[in-house]
Amino acid sequence: MSENTVTVKNDSRHELRELVSSQLQILLEQNNLEGVKALLLPVQPVDIAEAIESLPSQMQLIAFRLLNKTEAIDVYEHLDYTVQQSLIEQFKRQEVIDIVDKMSPDDRAHLFDELPASVVSRILEQLSPEERQATNLILGYEEDTAGRIMTPEYISLKQNLTVEQTLEKIRSLAPNSELVYYMYVVDQSRHLVGIVSLRDLVLHEPQQTLENIMTKDVIYVKTDMDQEEVARLIQRYDLLALPVVDKELRLVGIVTVDDVIDVLEQEATEDIYALGAVSSDGDNYFQTNLFTVARRRVTWLLVLLLTNTVTGSIIGAQEDVLTQVTVLAAFIPLLIGTGGNIGTQSSTVVIRGLSTDEISDLGPAKVVFREAIAGLLLGLILGLLATIWAYFLPQTDKNIIVSLSVGISLIAISTLASISGSALPFLFRRLGLDPALMSAPFITTAVDVLGVLIYFNIARLMLGI
Structure with missing residues (x-):
C-alpha cells in the first residue's frame, strides 16, 4: 500500500470522527435519541469513544447509555480515564457492575488507579470473585511494571x-x-x-x-x-x-x-515533556488544572532565572572590558544562544539513544568524545561565519581582534556545549535521576555561565586588556 493511500485513509477517518462528533452533539441537543443510535450503529468503538469525549459533560452519560451492553464495554475501555471516572460517578450500582465486571483486568486496574480509594473498594466488593481476584493480582504489583500492565486472561x-x-x-x-x-x-x-x-x-x-x-x-x-x-x-x-x-x-x-x-x-510523551523541563506526572497536560501546570513548570524556570542572574553578575563584573570595547556586549546573546542550541541537540540525541539502547554498545566515553568532535566541527563552521559577519558589522569598525575573539569563543563554547549536552545525561542516569528532565536546565546553566567567562577571557587575552 502506498504512502499516499495511507494518508488519504487517515484523513478520511479523521473527517469521519469530526462528522460523528458534530452530528452526535446536534442530535442530543434535539433529543433525537433514535437518531443517535442509528448514527453510532456503524461506527467503531474507538471512534465512538472519541466522539463521546468531545461532548459536553452533561451529554456524555446520555450518549453512553444509548449503547448496547456489549458495545458499551468496548467503548468504555477506549475512553480517557477522566471521562471514565466522570461516568462511573454518575452510574447506578447495576451499571457499574455490568461495565466494570466485563472489562479486561488490566484495563480495570488502570481505571482503579485513577479513582478514589473509597470508590475502588466499593466496586471491588461488587465484582465477581474471579474478576476481583484477577484485579487484586494486578493491583498488587508496583506501578509501571510488567505486573501492572499484564492481563491474566491467557491460555x-x-x-x-x-x-x-x-x-x-x-x-x-x-x-x-x-x-x-x-x-x-x-x-x-x-x-x-x-x-x-x-x-x-x-x-x-x-x-x-x-x-x-x-x-x-x-x-x-x-x-x-x-x-x-x-x-x-x-x-x-x-x-x-x-x-x-x-x-x-x-x-x-x-x-x-x-x-x-x-x-x-x-513514555515518549513523558520524555518530550521532560526535555522541555516540564513534569507531566502521566496526566493529560491539556486537561490539567492551570495552577497545577504553573506549579510543575515554575521550578525549573526559577532555576533558569537564578542562572540568568548569575550570568548578569558575571557580565557586570566585566565592566572595565565593556567600557573600553562596548561592541563586545553585542555578541553575548549570539554566543550563549548558539551554545545552548548545540548543547540541547547533543543532549536530545543522547537521551533518545539511552531510551532506545542505541548507544549501549558505545559507552559514555565514546559517545561524549564523538559529540565533542561534532561540537568542534560545528564550532569551526559557525566560528568562521561569525568572524566574517562580526568583521563587517558597522559597530566593530573592521576590528579584526574583536571578530577573532567572537569566532574563537564560538568554537570553544560549541565544543563545551556538546560535551556538557552528551555527558550530563549519563551523569544523571548514574545518580538515579531522570536524564531528560534534569539535562536541559543544567546545560543552559553551564553554557550561559561558562560561555560568558570563556568569551570575556578570550577577549581580554586577545585585546591585551
Whole structure:
C-alpha cells in the first residue's frame, strides 16, 4: 500500500470522527435519541469513544447509555480515564457492575488507579470473585511494571496434550482469553516450559503432543521488570505478546502488544515533556488544572532565572572590558544562544539513544568524545561565519581582534556545549535521576555561565586588556 493511500485513509477517518462528533452533539441537543443510535450503529468503538469525549459533560452519560451492553464495554475501555471516572460517578450500582465486571483486568486496574480509594473498594466488593481476584493480582504489583500492565486472561496448557486436544480446548477457552495466537505450556506447578503458536498447531499432525512441537527457548519477563523494558522486548522480537512470570518462574499473565503501544506513547510523551523541563506526572497536560501546570513548570524556570542572574553578575563584573570595547556586549546573546542550541541537540540525541539502547554498545566515553568532535566541527563552521559577519558589522569598525575573539569563543563554547549536552545525561542516569528532565536546565546553566567567562577571557587575552 502506498504512502499516499495511507494518508488519504487517515484523513478520511479523521473527517469521519469530526462528522460523528458534530452530528452526535446536534442530535442530543434535539433529543433525537433514535437518531443517535442509528448514527453510532456503524461506527467503531474507538471512534465512538472519541466522539463521546468531545461532548459536553452533561451529554456524555446520555450518549453512553444509548449503547448496547456489549458495545458499551468496548467503548468504555477506549475512553480517557477522566471521562471514565466522570461516568462511573454518575452510574447506578447495576451499571457499574455490568461495565466494570466485563472489562479486561488490566484495563480495570488502570481505571482503579485513577479513582478514589473509597470508590475502588466499593466496586471491588461488587465484582465477581474471579474478576476481583484477577484485579487484586494486578493491583498488587508496583506501578509501571510488567505486573501492572499484564492481563491474566491467557491460555495455558499441559505439555502432554495432543494438537487435536489443544485445538478443542482453545475453542472453549478463547471467549475468555485476550489472545489466542500464542498458547503457553506449563508443568504441574505452573512453571513456564514452552510456547506454541496457532500456526504451529495448524501445521502439525493432530496426534502430536505439545511437548514435541513447542518452542522451549521462551522469551519472558518477570513481574517487577519496568514497563518500558517490556515494550522494548516486544518491539525487538516482533511479538504479539510476552509471558510474565513471578520470582519462582510461574506463569501469571501476558503483556499484549496493544498495551505496549500505550506504554511507548506514554513514555515518549513523558520524555518530550521532560526535555522541555516540564513534569507531566502521566496526566493529560491539556486537561490539567492551570495552577497545577504553573506549579510543575515554575521550578525549573526559577532555576533558569537564578542562572540568568548569575550570568548578569558575571557580565557586570566585566565592566572595565565593556567600557573600553562596548561592541563586545553585542555578541553575548549570539554566543550563549548558539551554545545552548548545540548543547540541547547533543543532549536530545543522547537521551533518545539511552531510551532506545542505541548507544549501549558505545559507552559514555565514546559517545561524549564523538559529540565533542561534532561540537568542534560545528564550532569551526559557525566560528568562521561569525568572524566574517562580526568583521563587517558597522559597530566593530573592521576590528579584526574583536571578530577573532567572537569566532574563537564560538568554537570553544560549541565544543563545551556538546560535551556538557552528551555527558550530563549519563551523569544523571548514574545518580538515579531522570536524564531528560534534569539535562536541559543544567546545560543552559553551564553554557550561559561558562560561555560568558570563556568569551570575556578570550577577549581580554586577545585585546591585551
